[in-house]
Amino acid sequence: MYGLNATHDPALKSWVAGTHHPGTDFPIQNLPFGVVRRRGSSEPWRGAVAIGGQALDLAALHALRLVRGTPGDALEACADETLNRFMALGQAAWSSLREVLSGLLRAGAPQAAILQQALLSQSEIEFSLPARIGDFTDFYSSLHHATTVGRLFRPDNPLLPNYKWVPIAYHGRASSIGISGQSFARPAGQVLPAGAARPELMATRRLDYELELGILVGTGNAPGIAVSVDRAEEHVFGVCLLNDWSARDIQAWEYQPLGPFLAKNFATTLSPWVVTLEALEPFRVPWSREAADPQPLPYLDAREMRSRGAIDIQLEAYILTERMRATGAAPQRLSHSSFQSAYWSIAQMLAHHTINGCNLQTGDLIGSGTQSGPQAGQGGSLLELSAGGKQALPLTTGETRTFVADGDTISFRGWCEKSGYARIGLGEVAATVLPARQNAK
Amino acid sequence: MYGLNATHDPALKSWVAGTHHPGTDFPIQNLPFGVVRRRGSSEPWRGAVAIGGQALDLAALHALRLVRGTPGDALEACADETLNRFMALGQAAWSSLREVLSGLLRAGAPQAAILQQALLSQSEIEFSLPARIGDFTDFYSSLHHATTVGRLFRPDNPLLPNYKWVPIAYHGRASSIGISGQSFARPAGQVLPAGAARPELMATRRLDYELELGILVGTGNAPGIAVSVDRAEEHVFGVCLLNDWSARDIQAWEYQPLGPFLAKNFATTLSPWVVTLEALEPFRVPWSREAADPQPLPYLDAREMRSRGAIDIQLEAYILTERMRATGAAPQRLSHSSFQSAYWSIAQMLAHHTINGCNLQTGDLIGSGTQSGPQAGQGGSLLELSAGGKQALPLTTGETRTFVADGDTISFRGWCEKSGYARIGLGEVAATVLPARQNAK
Numbered sequence: 089m090y091g092l093n094a095t096h097d098p099a100l101k102s103w104v105a106g107t108h109h110p111g112t113d114f115p116i117q118n119l120p121f122g123v124v125r126r127r128g129s130s131e132p133w134r135g136a137v138a139i140g141g142q143a144l145d146l147a148a149l150h151a152l153r154l155v156r157g158t159p160g161d162a163l164e165a166c167a168d169e170t171l172n173r174f175m176a177l178g179q180a181a182w183s184s185l186r187e188v189l190s191g192l193l194r195a196g197a198p199q200a201a202i203l204q205q206a207l208l209s210q211s212e213i214e215f216s217l218p219a220r221i222g223d224f225t226d227f228y229s230s231l232h233h234a235t236t237v238g239r240l241f242r243p244d245n246p247l248l249p250n251y252k253w254v255p256i257a258y259h260g261r262a263s264s265i266g267i268s269g270q271s272f273a274r275p276a277g278q279v280l281p282a283g284a285a286r287p288e289l290m291a292t293r294r295l296d297y298e299l300e301l302g303i304l305v306g307t308g309n310a311p312g313i314a315v316s317v318d319r320a321e322e323h324v325f326g327v328c329l330l331n332d333w334s335a336r337d338i339q340a341w342e343y344q345p346l347g348p349f350l351a352k353n354f355a356t357t358l359s360p361w362v363v364t365l366e367a368l369e370p371f372r373v374p375w376s377r378e379a380a381d382p383q384p385l386p387y388l389d390a391r392e393m394r395s396r397g398a399i400d401i402q403l404e405a406y407i408l409t410e411r412m413r414a415t416g417a418a419p420q421r422l423s424h425s426s427f428q429s430a431y432w433s434i435a436q437m438l439a440h441h442t443i444n445g446c447n448l449q450t451g452d453l454i455g456s457g458t459q460s461g462p463q464a465g466q467g468g469s470l471l472e473l474s475a476g477g478k479q480a481l482p483l484t485t486g487e488t489r490t491f492v493a494d495g496d497t498i499s500f501r502g503w504c505e506k507s508g509y510a511r512i513g514l515g516e517v518a519a520t521v522l523p524a525r526q527n528a529k
Numbered sequence: 530m531y532g533l534n535a536t537h538d539p540a541l542k543s544w545v546a547g548t549h550h551p552g553t554d555f556p557i558q559n560l561p562f563g564v565v566r567r568r569g570s571s572e573p574w575r576g577a578v579a580i581g582g583q584a585l586d587l588a589a590l591h592a593l594r595l596v597r598g599t600p601g602d603a604l605e606a607c608a609d610e611t612l613n614r615f616m617a618l619g620q621a622a623w624s625s626l627r628e629v630l631s632g633l634l635r636a637g638a639p640q641a642a643i644l645q646q647a648l649l650s651q652s653e654i655e656f657s658l659p660a661r662i663g664d665f666t667d668f669y670s671s672l673h674h675a676t677t678v679g680r681l682f683r684p685d686n687p688l689l690p691n692y693k694w695v696p697i698a699y700h701g702r703a704s705s706i707g708i709s710g711q712s713f714a715r716p717a718g719q720v721l722p723a724g725a726a727r728p729e730l731m732a733t734r735r736l737d738y739e740l741e742l743g744i745l746v747g748t749g750n751a752p753g754i755a756v757s758v759d760r761a762e763e764h765v766f767g768v769c770l771l772n773d774w775s776a777r778d779i780q781a782w783e784y785q786p787l788g789p790f791l792a793k794n795f796a797t798t799l800s801p802w803v804v805t806l807e808a809l810e811p812f813r814v815p816w817s818r819e820a821a822d823p824q825p826l827p828y829l830d831a832r833e834m835r836s837r838g839a840i841d842i843q844l845e846a847y848i849l850t851e852r853m854r855a856t857g858a859a860p861q862r863l864s865h866s867s868f869q870s871a872y873w874s875i876a877q878m879l880a881h882h883t884i885n886g887c888n889l890q891t892g893d894l895i896g897s898g899t900q901s902g903p904q905a906g907q908g909g910s911l912l913e914l915s916a917g918g919k920q921a922l923p924l925t926t927g928e929t930r931t932f933v934a935d936g937d938t939i940s941f942r943g944w945c946e947k948s949g950y951a952r953i954g955l956g957e958v959a960a961t962v963l964p965a966r967q968n969a970k
Contacts, residue, residue: 223704228787241786248785253728254719258787259700259794263664263888264752273753275885278695278826287694289826289884311705311796312714312966338885344689345682346669346699347788353700354885355752385719385730443730444716444779444795445966447704525753525886 089321089392090179090366095119095186098510101195104207107140113361113503113513114138116193119186120326120361120515121171127214135166135174138361138515139193141210148206149192154199159188170220171362175306175325176450182306182325183366215267215360218328219304219451224260224356225441226300226332226455229432231376233460233468240476241340252382255432255440260332260455261353268359271520274494275354277338291524292335294477295492299405299468299500301427301456302330302358303434305448312445318390320438321365323448327401327434329359329500329517330455336471336491358453359500359517367512371504372396376429387443388436397433401514402426403459403502405468410495411485419499420484425461425468494523530762530833531624531807536560536631539951543634544641545648548581554802554944554954555579557634560627561767561802561956562612568655576607576615579802579956580634582651589647590633595640600629611661612803616747616766617891623747623766624807656708656801659769660745660892665701665797666882667741667773667896670873674901674909681917682781693823696873696881701773701896702794709800712961715935716795718779732965733776735918736933740846740909740941742868742897743771743799744875746889753886759831761879762806764889768842768875770800770941770958771896777912777932799894800941800958808953812945813837817870828884829877838874842955843867844900844943846909851936852926860940861925866902866909935964 094100095117101108102116114120120138124145125131134147147167149155155163162185165174174181192199228234231251238246250256266272274295278287306325309315315323332352339351375397383389390397403426406419432440437454458468467473470491473481480488492498498521502514535541536558542549543557555561561579565586566572575588588608590596596604603626606615615622633640669675672692679687691697707713715736719728747766750756756764773793780792816838824830831838844867847860873881878895899909908914911932914922921929933939939962943955 223702225790238786250721250728250782250785254783256783256787257790259702259790261664261700261887262703263749263890263893264886266752273886276755277885278691280691286823287691287826289828308704311707314717335885341691342695342697343786343788344691345679345784345788346697347784347786349666349698349700350881350885350887353887382727385728387730440791444718444776444791445705445714446702446791446794449704452704 090369092369095190096370096509098508102139102193103195103197103200104139104142104193110511112140113515114140115510116190117510118363118367118512119189120363120367121218122360122362123170123216123218124208124213126208127212133169133216135168135171136208137189138210142207143210143213144193145206145208152202152206155188159184171218172220172451175219175304178307179322182364186364186366217265217267217358218360218362221262221265221451221453222449224262224265224453224455225257226260226457227432227437228256228457229430229437230457230460230468231431232429232462233458233472236460236467236472240471253385255437257441258347260356264353265356265358265453268357268517268519270357271522272355273522274524275335276524277335277350278341279337280341287341292337293491294336295521296334296336296470297405297492297498298332298334298458299403299423299425300330300332300458301401302328303454303456304328304362305450305452305454308449309442309447311447314445315438315442317388317393317435317439320435323438324365324434326362326364327514328362329502329514331357331498331500331517331519332455333357357517357519359515361515363512363514368399368504370506370509371400373398373400373428375433376431387439393433393435397435398428398430400426400428401502401504403500406499407489408497408499409483409485409487409493411487417484423465423467423473425459425466427456427459429461430456430459492521494521496521531810533810536627537811537950539949542636543580544636544638545580545583545634551952553581554956555581556951557631558951559804559808559953560630561804561808562659563801563803564611564657564659565649565654567649568653574610574657576609576612577649578630579651583648584651584654586647586649593643593647596629600625612659613661613892616660616745619748620763623805627805627807658706658708658799659801659803662703662706662892662894663890665703665706665894666698667701667898668873668878669697669898670871670878671898671901671909672872673870673903674899674913677901677908677913681912694826696878698882699788701797705794706797706799706894709798709958709960711798712963713796714963715965716776717965718776718791719782720778721782728782733778734932735777736962737775737777737911738846738933738939739773739775739899740844740864740866741771741773741899742842743769744895744897745803746891746893746895749890750883750888752888755886756879756883758829758834758876758880761876764879765806765875767803767805768955769803770943770955772798772939772941772958772960773896774798798958798960800956802956804953804955809840809945811947811950812841814839814841814869816874817872828880834874834876838876839869839871841867841869842943842945844941847940848930849938849940850924850926850928850934852928858925864907864909864914866900866907868897868900870902871897871900933962935962937962
């Protein structure tokens with residue numbers, strides 16, 4: 089378990105320009121990891137750390153030979169084209185490198201002059217996936233999402249009896265995970281039109297986003313050996329934003345009895361910067377439970393975790409339509425929720441995932457499931473916000489939306505704020521939907 | 530599409546001892562690929578081809594520099610520690626290497642003497658997974674399995690309305706896929722005991738196997754570009770046997786609404802030899818459809834495939850209990866079915882998987898779903914054979930089984946036979962269940 093240390097000190101300032109702005113996602117207290125290269129170049133991908141509007145190139149820093157010992161070994165691993173080898177080193181290595189980077193980037197650090205050459209402007213770089221992702225598992229941890237969506241799919245039976253006992257999850261597709269900035273064609277699939285006797289192949293008419301947190305596994309577990317809920321977070325490298333794109337009409341027709349498949353596996357988009365659990369330490373809050381909720385089974389319970397099992401990460405979804413883009417309008421906010429209201433915590437998700445001996449591996453991605461809040465307007469998907477497509481959302485341009493239209497860019501933002509601490513941002517994940525391909529009618 | 534050629538000639542004999550036995554799985558007409566090393570050694574893993582009771586070491590063959598050009602390049606890729614690079618080369622490369630190997634192993638081949646040094650006895654080798662598997666997708670292609678299992682889970686609604694339209698599938702877990710010969714502890718999970726109000730954590734009491742074919746993707750498709758049903762098989766490298774281990778009590782409690790998760794992801798076992806589609810060419814048969822079955826949607830239909838869309842692969846499941854092992858008894862056969870009766874073909878599965886633009890990659894594994902025949906006693910799982918655990922199966926030892934017991938070894942065999950052609954075997958997949966770990970009550 090992490091504690092607060094000198095790297096969290098809200099008084100810390102960096103010598104890097106632009107990091108003092110109170111609205112920055114990436115103050116010196118954050119130091120999230122990503123994989124970058126100069127935009128449009130054929131340079132090797134390598135690890136980097138965001139600092140203000142800049143990125144510290146970790147391969148370049150490694151080449152300077154300023155860092156020795158454990159953090160030096162960790163830094164050397166960050167020069168790879170994915171963060172997997174660094175992530176596999178574990179908590180002590182991650183912390184040691186964070187501490188060193190915090191020192192190097194601090195105002196007054198004697199290395200500031202030489203480190204300038206390892207800085208890249210974030211406007212000049214492009215991103216790759218932070219890790220080579222082996223398996224992708226998507227949970228369903230928001231009670232509010234499960235209840236609202238359940239009501240649409242099963243009006244008579246919205247919340248299934250297992251929900252408050254089992255952290256429900258399913259396996260997703262790893263090959264189609266992309267990085268923020270991607271675009272993809274509206275997918276086609278089988279749909280059963282309302283009242284029809286036979287399905288048709290068509291481009292989805294109910295394309296949706298799902299506002300999720302992505303959790304990246306740092307260290308795995310051996311096959312057959314469950315991870316205890318008390319120690320589960322030790323396996324977590326960090327978190328990012330995740331858009332679990334969904335085609336609701338395809339989903340409705342295909343999901344029985346084995347769950348969503350083509351409705352989800354055409355695209356999943358991640359934000360490029362992975363914020364470590366250590367950076368999120370100041371924002372721990374108690375688990376979200378009502379008095380009437382059942383006590384979790386012992387393998388999902390841990391006294392110590394009850395008081396700090398959740399994390400208050402604010403989440404927002406935005407839309408930018410073609411008309412907004414043409415008129416220079418800003419993206420319009422669609423919803424605002426917090427990961428704090430998730431019914432199941434990160435530790436519970438990992439403990440559950442491994443209780444049967446399933447082995448997690450470095451680079452595995454775990455989705456939190458759509459994060460919806462308890463109030464109207466806090467739904468983490470258009471399905472929820474439009475009441476299943478029945479209530480169109482008015483946009484500032486005079487347009488309306490029930491689902492995502494061609495040319496729409498959907499973006500999410502995430503951040504933590506708390507009095508007495510530096511704001512920690514997750515940055516942004518954005519992706520744009522293109523028209524369906526011709527072969528899909 | 531493959532045709533019959535000189536490599537299928539039933540008159541072909543090999544100079545390798547033991548390949549003339551009519552019951553061998555691995556005559557010279559087969560030539561399946563696997564990844565091997567000497568048992569217990571720390572030698573590098575490398576590709577091999579089964580021939581009778583021997584394996585031709587492809588790294589050793591490559592080192593002899595006997596093979597040039599396209600097949601030589603293919604052979605060089607087979608010296609890797611997985612077959613991925615070879616599989617990515619595509620049909621022309623696979624065929625060219627098959628043709629060369631058929632020539633080298635043929636009785637009278639002048640290279641026989643020198644090739645002796647590249648032969649390993651199958652009794653002296655161990656196997657690794659044939660490919661680095663990115664994503665694992667499991668289909669549900671047996672109508673008989675879907676109907677029988679559907680009746681157990683949903684007596685009033687056994688076959689869902691989408692079944693004869695949609696090749697139903699879900700994503701499985703890649704990290705827990707193991708190779709034949711593995712053993713694993715009985716998994717634990719949440720179970721809702723009959724009549725209970727609250728679930729409990731316990732070792733599964735309804736551990737089951739599922740008799741499936743594994744299909745290995747050779748060449749992938751770009752994101753957004755669907756694979757047509759006419760050309761889908763060009764992407765398939767070959768097939769093996771697959772045991773999709775399942776915990777039925779965990780499954781019943783967790784599977785709504787997102788499908789099976791912990792009930793399946795603790796272990797999946799593959800047979801070591803991958804039989805190419807080219808070797809299976811003589812055993813093509815028409816698709817299995819009744820007159821009353823709906824016409825598939827055009828993206829799942831192809832005139833040419835109707836007459837040869839299916840493959841008659843015989844499948845058997847066996848059990849070897851501890852008592853059988855102690856008394857030297859042979860494994861007892863539990864069921865016999867054929868992949869021929871699958872409702873959805875391999876080409877249909879791939880075309881469906883990609884119709885939404887989902888990208889398949891070299892090394893992806895596709896499970897056929899449990900292959901059950903139409904008759905009683907042809908169920909591809911104990912759930913079916915024991916009528917949901919209600920009718921115990923008598924064993925020759927006087928024991929009975931409703932589900933798999935600790936110490937049981939479950940094995941599958943698969944093969945093709947047809948008058949006028951050499952028998953083509955898939956070999957065997959076997960795995961043994963160990964007692965639950967102590968921490969799982």
